[in-house]
Amino acid sequence: xxxxxxxxxxxxxxxxxxxxxxxxxxxxxxxxxxxxxxxxxxxxxxxxxxxxxxxxxxxxxxxxxxxxxxxxxxxxxxxxxxxxxxxxxxxxxxxxxxxxxxxxxxxxxxxxxxxxxxxxxxxxxxxxxxxxxxxxxxxxxxxxxxxxxxxxxxxxxxxxxxxxxxxxxxxxxxxx
Amino acid sequence: xxxxxxxxxxxxxxxxxxxxxxxxxxxxxxxxxxxxxxxxxxxxxxxxxxxxxxxxxxxxxxxxxxxxxxxxxxxxxxxxxxxxxxxxxxxxxxxxxxxxxxxxxxxxxxxxxxxxxxxxxxxxxxxxxxxxxxxxxxxxxxxxxxxxxxxxxxxxxxxxxxxxxxxxxxxxxxxxxxxxxxxxxxxxxxxxxxxxxxxxxxxx
Numbered sequence: 444x445x446x447x448x449x450x451x452x453x454x455x456x457x458x459x460x461x462x463x464x465x466x467x468x469x470x471x472x473x474x475x476x477x478x479x480x481x482x483x484x485x486x487x488x489x490x491x492x493x494x495x496x497x498x499x500x501x502x503x504x505x506x507x508x509x510x511x512x513x514x515x516x517x518x519x520x521x522x523x524x525x526x527x528x529x530x531x532x533x534x535x536x537x538x539x540x541x542x543x544x545x546x547x548x549x550x551x552x553x554x555x556x557x558x559x560x561x562x563x564x565x566x567x568x569x570x571x572x573x574x575x576x577x578x579x580x581x582x583x584x585x586x587x588x589x590x591x592x593x594x595x596x597x598x599x600x601x602x603x604x605x606x607x608x609x610x611x612x613x614x615x616x617x618x619x
Numbered sequence: 620x621x622x623x624x625x626x627x628x629x630x631x632x633x634x635x636x637x638x639x640x641x642x643x644x645x646x647x648x649x650x651x652x653x654x655x656x657x658x659x660x661x662x663x664x665x666x667x668x669x670x671x672x673x674x675x676x677x678x679x680x681x682x683x684x685x686x687x688x689x690x691x692x693x694x695x696x697x698x699x700x701x702x703x704x705x706x707x708x709x710x711x712x713x714x715x716x717x718x719x720x721x722x723x724x725x726x727x728x729x730x731x732x733x734x735x736x737x738x739x740x741x742x743x744x745x746x747x748x749x750x751x752x753x754x755x756x757x758x759x760x761x762x763x764x765x766x767x768x769x770x771x772x773x774x775x776x777x778x779x780x781x782x783x784x785x786x787x788x789x790x791x792x793x794x795x796x797x798x799x800x801x802x803x804x805x806x807x808x809x810x811x812x813x814x815x816x817x818x819x820x821x822x823x
Contacts, residue, residue, distance in 0.1 A: 495790060498749050498751050498791060499749050500712045500747070500748050500749040501710050501712065501748050501749075502748075503706065503710060519748035519749035520748075520749040520750075520788070520791065521749070522790060536706035536707075536710050537710070538710050538711065538712055539749075540712065540749075540751065540823055542793070544715075544823070546711070546712060548706070548707050548710050548711065550704055550706050550707050551706060564755075564793070564795035564797075565768055565772075565795065565796055565797060565798065579704060579707060580707075581654075581704070581707040581708075583657075583711075599648070599684070600648065600649070601648045601649045601668060601684045601685075601686065601688055602649050602651075602666050602667065602668040602682075602684045602688075602690065603666070603668060604651055604664050604665070604666050605664065605665040605666075605667065606662075606663075606664055606665075607662055607663040607664065607665070609653065609654075609656060609662035609663065609664060610653075610654040610655070610656050610657070610662065611651060611652060611653045611654055611664050611675075612650075612651070612652040612654065612700070612704060612707055613649065613650070613651050614649065614650045614651075614652075615648060615649045615650075616648065
């Protein structure tokens with residue numbers, strides 16, 4: 444075996460281990476913090492696409508919707524639903540807008556889950572929980588964080604980020 | 620044969636793993652950077668875990684959370700953020716465009732001017748990567764809150780139908796009724812005010 448190939452494989456193994464560990468940890472944290480009580484039912488208006496909570500805008504390189512073998516390539520205009528796992532490749536990046544106007548930009552090598560999202564467009568009540576498992580995400584908040592700041596959270600395996608109306612970046616694990 | 624081959628391989632794997640964990644032990648597990656708001660308004664984020672709570676309230680303030688959970692504070696600069704996160708800064712959607720559509724008095728028919736504006740709205744949305752249209756209907760304060768919620772949604776839906784007829788993808792148009800919550804002209808309840816009967820259109 445050539446040293447370079449062997450090294451690549453070793454690093455690959457280490458990377459997978461870390462992912463598995465952080466995934467498990469993220470799950471634990473999510474379980475603890477989950478009961479962020481939804482204050483409003485999603486709108487039932489027939490003209491609202493209730494399953495669709497956001498839309499991909501710019502996509503650079505590889506970006507995917509869904510987990511494992513069920514994942515599909517994210518194209519500009521593609522819809523995302525609550526609980527979707529979104530990810531980017533090592534050279535990938537992508538931007539999406541949620542129903543309330545929140546803009547999420549994913550950096551390279553990112554894995555994140557849209558764990559909770561509820562938004563009643565009439566009352567502007569709802570909640571949002573993003574779990575960042577790996578990589579980096581920029582969050583420019585929209586109506587949800589303005590109206591319900593205490594119900595808008597970004598979690599990583601080691602911390603929870605709450606907002607007071609804003610634009611910020613969260614990175615976790617081997618972000619670079 | 621197998622043993623002599625496996626040993627150095629395993630040693631290399633061990634060394635690579637040790638190196639990896641050494642690296643990752645030094646780097647913070649999570650890093651949060653507060654950016655300035657486009658509007659210049661003050662903002663903040665609160666970083667918390669079982670070990671404590673830290674507030675970032677100045678642009679370019681940084682919280683670094685270690686694997687053990689301790690939260691340290693640091694600062695960065697606009698240049699350093701640009702270098703570290705070129706995609707996060709570069710890949711932003713253009714600012715949304717806003718339009719206001721007016722209805723003929725006492726109806727859900729758009730004025731001629733507003734009908735002409737529809738073409739511009741659709742062209743704007745089609746020019747964007749993953750462009751979306753959000754139509755928000757508004758009423759004046761005549762009638763009950765519930766009735767105005769319904770009326771404002773009906774108006775928004777009527778506009779949505781026009782846009783679908785003009786060929787825009789239905790799954791990327793949302794109709795929202797905000798009722799009497801956001802008047803452009805403040806009035807007492809039950810006051811008729813035609814300027815408040817409108818649909819606001821957001822293209823993003």
